[in-house]
Amino acid sequence: TQLLEQSPQFLSIQEGENLTVYCNSSSVFSSLQWYRQEPGEGPVLLVTVVTGGEVKKLKRLTFQFGDARKDSSLHITAAQPGDTGLYLCAGRIISGNTPLVFGKGTRLSVIA
């Protein structure tokens, strides 16, 4: 059983479109992170959210942590080919220097 479920698994869109990917769990997380991973490389941290209801923006990316701290979403506005990659959410159930639990990811392809 996957603790963090991500949807959709795959997403292929045209340049300029908007999209939202989701990360859901039945467990409460002390914090949640979003990573982007490109082929042949390790995941790179995009953002960390720690407060229920928190919204963070990173240029065209908007991240939201659910009020109950069980889910999160990533919204990309006007997607560009450079946004192509595997988007992973990861959470900590216990705060501190503890291991991350990862979802399986959403593989995004943005076509020019």
Add this chain to the structure above:
Amino acid sequence: DSGVTQTPKHLITATGQRVTLRCSPRSGDLSVYWYQQSLDQGLQFLIQYYNGEERAKGNILERFSAQQFPDLHSELNLSSLELGDSALYFCASSGGPIGFSEQFFGPGTRLTVL
């Protein structure tokens, strides 16, 4: 560049063999984590070391072991390799023992078991 280095980049070996993967954390980071990434399971946490001591254990097989040395680099040893061990192995590092800590990932080692 995350500051975390992993060697080798690629490793091809046969079933039944033993390999060692190496990780050097970011300068100043005391924690090292090992993760395995496969297509069907995603990124799975294996084990964490903090300042030389084992801190947490995840889905690590008994055939696998790890250690962190006084200079803080870490090695992951995989023995009696099976076809299913073929995967990407990532090392990540983070800072102190308390409070919220970001993890920074290395570029990974791709292991292929034939």
